[in-house]
Amino acid sequence: MSARRVLAVARRIAEGFRRDHRSLALLFVAPLFVTALLGWVLRGSVAGTIDLAVAGAPAALVEALETAAADPDLDVEIRIEATDDVDAARAAVRDGDADVALIVSGSGASIGLTIVTQGADPTAEGSQLGAVQALISAAAGSLLPVPGAAMPDISRETIYLSPDADQLDALAPVFLGIFAYFFVFILTGISFLRERVGGTLERLLATPVTRAEIVLGYSIGFSLFAAIQVVVLTLFILAKVEVPALGPIPAFTIGLDVQTAGSPAIAFVVALLMAIGAVNLGIFLSTYARTELQIVQFIPLVILPQALLGGVFWPVERLPDVLQAIAHVLPVTYAVDALREVMIKGADFGSSVVQLDLAVLVGIAILFVVLGAATIKREVA
Amino acid sequence: MHPSRPAPAVEAIDLRKAFERIHAVDGVDLDLRPGRIYGLLGPNGSGKTTLIRLLAGLSKATAGEARILGTRMPSRPMLGRIGYMPQSEALYPDLSVAENLGFFAALQGARTRAAIDRVLELVELGDRKGSPVLELSGGMRRRLSLACTLVHEPPIIFLDEPTVGVDPALRVQFWAHFRRLAATGATILVASHVMDEADRCDELLFIRGGKVIAEGTGAELRAKANTDNLETAFLQFAGLDAEGRPVDGSPAQ
Numbered sequence: 001m002s003a004r005r006v007l008a009v010a011r012r013i014a015e016g017f018r019r020d021h022r023s024l025a026l027l028f029v030a031p032l033f034v035t036a037l038l039g040w041v042l043r044g045s046v047a048g049t050i051d052l053a054v055a056g057a058p059a060a061l062v063e064a065l066e067t068a069a070a071d072p073d074l075d076v077e078i079r080i081e082a083t084d085d086v087d088a089a090r091a092a093v094r095d096g097d098a099d100v101a102l103i104v105s106g107s108g109a110s111i112g113l114t115i116v117t118q119g120a121d122p123t124a125e126g127s128q129l130g131a132v133q134a135l136i137s138a139a140a141g142s143l144l145p146v147p148g149a150a151m152p153d154i155s156r157e158t159i160y161l162s163p164d165a166d167q168l169d170a171l172a173p174v175f176l177g178i179f180a181y182f183f184v185f186i187l188t189g190i191s192f193l194r195e196r197v198g199g200t201l202e203r204l205l206a207t208p209v210t211r212a213e214i215v216l217g218y219s220i221g222f223s224l225f226a227a228i229q230v231v232v233l234t235l236f237i238l239a240k241v242e243v244p245a246l247g248p249i250p251a252f253t254i255g256l257d258v259q260t261a262g263s264p265a266i267a268f269v270v271a272l273l274m275a276i277g278a279v280n281l282g283i284f285l286s287t288y289a290r291t292e293l294q295i296v297q298f299i300p301l302v303i304l305p306q307a308l309l310g311g312v313f314w315p316v317e318r319l320p321d322v323l324q325a326i327a328h329v330l331p332v333t334y335a336v337d338a339l340r341e342v343m344i345k346g347a348d349f350g351s352s353v354v355q356l357d358l359a360v361l362v363g364i365a366i367l368f369v370v371l372g373a374a375t376i377k378r379e380v381a
Numbered sequence: 382m383h384p385s386r387p388a389p390a391v392e393a394i395d396l397r398k399a400f401e402r403i404h405a406v407d408g409v410d411l412d413l414r415p416g417r418i419y420g421l422l423g424p425n426g427s428g429k430t431t432l433i434r435l436l437a438g439l440s441k442a443t444a445g446e447a448r449i450l451g452t453r454m455p456s457r458p459m460l461g462r463i464g465y466m467p468q469s470e471a472l473y474p475d476l477s478v479a480e481n482l483g484f485f486a487a488l489q490g491a492r493t494r495a496a497i498d499r500v501l502e503l504v505e506l507g508d509r510k511g512s513p514v515l516e517l518s519g520g521m522r523r524r525l526s527l528a529c530t531l532v533h534e535p536p537i538i539f540l541d542e543p544t545v546g547v548d549p550a551l552r553v554q555f556w557a558h559f560r561r562l563a564a565t566g567a568t569i570l571v572a573s574h575v576m577d578e579a580d581r582c583d584e585l586l587f588i589r590g591g592k593v594i595a596e597g598t599g600a601e602l603r604a605k606a607n608t609d610n611l612e613t614a615f616l617q618f619a620g621l622d623a624e625g626r627p628v629d630g631s632p633a634q
């Protein structure tokens with residue numbers, strides 16, 4: 001092993017990047033762009049107004065619902081339209097005049113409630129149902145048999161972060177590890193494919209360089225850029241810089257101001273391990289591609305399943321058994337777990353969960369290094 | 382063995398390489414001496430590149446053996462004493478002339494400014510040091526490729542079609558330089574399918590179908606075939622008539 005040759009390979013990667021502005025943009029601008037867009041979507045989307053059609057309800061209930069809906073502390077505005085006709089309520093939902101219909105049947109002790117939605121957009125309807133159910137329980141409080149009995153005041157607290165943490169606070173830290181992994185994979189895959197196709201690998205192998213020196217040099221070269229990417233992205237996620245209005249441009253903020261509990265330094269280590277794994281996964285898979293387009297074709301095959309199963313959007317423990325088993329061999333799963341433990345729950349290197357995640361990530365990185373080196377065909381090591 | 386002759390720099394003993402059922406190199410014996418330029422001549426697909434890759438230790442022989450300076454190939458330490466110029470461009474298009482050269486020099490353990498400047502001067506690219514390769518003409522890329530091959534001053538040099546796409550004036554300079562390298566004791570094997578380059582070599586190896594069909598100096602081969610034309614001589618050794626048809630009625634390879 002010659003440090004000089006390893007550094008020569010790493011330096012070659014860096015020199016290549018300097019003139020490849022498109023790859024630089026992919027590495028630095030694309031993650032910021034996607035994260036900023038995600039932040040905008042998650043935080044800027046309006047909760048909207050829910051139109052609730054109520055059918056067959058006694059006047060007292062309608063009145064109680066209206067009182068509850070008038071509460072200024074409610075997250076969403078709920079407009080109530082009372083009607084006697086059950087079919088008209090259903091038609092209103094079907095035609096889009098109402099979002100939710102509440103159909104009351106029976107009375108007294110045998111009262112039954114049916115909630116009707118279109119069923120066309122489960123996610124949006126899920127949040128509407130939640131709001132309507134909250135409204136019903138608030139209204140039910142005033143209908144309790146004991147007159148004047150007030151509903152208890154419920155206050156909320158969370159173990160981690162704060163109660164007003166939103167989806168972005170939970171998602172953004174996870175993106176740190178994922179972006180480094182995906183972009184570095186694509187870049188090394190293409191870079192190494194060019195070595196194979198362009199004949200430079202042949203020239204490389206006609207020198208005394210060893211395969212280990214090649215994969216190590218590649219890992220250092222690309223990890224360097226991954227490291228800078230992670231730092232830039234971390235700053236963007238955590239920062240909140242207010243830019244005052246200037247002429248026609250209104251005031252705006254740079255950065256997502258995401259709530260975090262743990263040390264970004266540990267998140268950095270996780271992201272770096274992911275990048276080293278990605279470099280060598282790229283080298284390994286470049287053997288199975290002939291053109292750059294074929295590298296891109298690995299995205300739906302290799303990358304998307306990892307994003308779906310790795311716990312980024314759905315918790316791994318809620319997946320079906322078979323998919324859980326698959327998830328547990330994916331590096332993304334361990335990175336996501338470690339990043340959540342650190343950034344949301346405030347764990348540090350002392351946490352056994354983080355230690356286990358890091359150990360698995362190191363193991364996977366080593367496995368990929370071995371696989372990457374093994375695919376460089378050579379008669380001598 | 383003549384005791385007065387120097388030890389062979391490049392040796393092949395019944396060297397064979399088969400891909401599936403194709404015998405790309407089919408029992409080649411070689412004995413190349415230092416200070417000489419050898420021309421490996423044959424049509425496309427005759428096994429020139431495969432033979433060079435076997436000798437340079439880039440591919441493993443199916444049978445027989447290749448030796449460089451007495452060491453059996455493939456051998457990693459020996460790679461530092463070989464200069465190999467592949468047929469393809471094999472340069473990094475995003476890197477500058479100096480960066481490409483510096484990279485291969487570093488892998489060969491020869492990254493000194495003096496070595497790089499000297500070889501750049503040699504291929505007349507001294508004033509294009511900072512240009513990225515993708516801005517260079519085909520001829521300039523060929524020159525840079527040669528520079529990358531020679532930067533560590535290897536005693537054994539394998540050149541696979543080094544003058545393809547190189548203009549005549551530059552071709553003359555290339556050969557003059559090969560001659561200077563040979564004069565310092567380098568062993569040079571040049572693969573070519575251009576017969577008019579053959580007379581610049583000290584010895585010729587005609588190769589066809591993975592076999593060496595004739596070897597000797599240009600004069601020896603002409604005398605043997607009783608012709609002034611090397612191309613005619615090649616056809617004769619290959620058992621073909623002037624139109625490239627087999628003379629003895631056996632099917633052409």
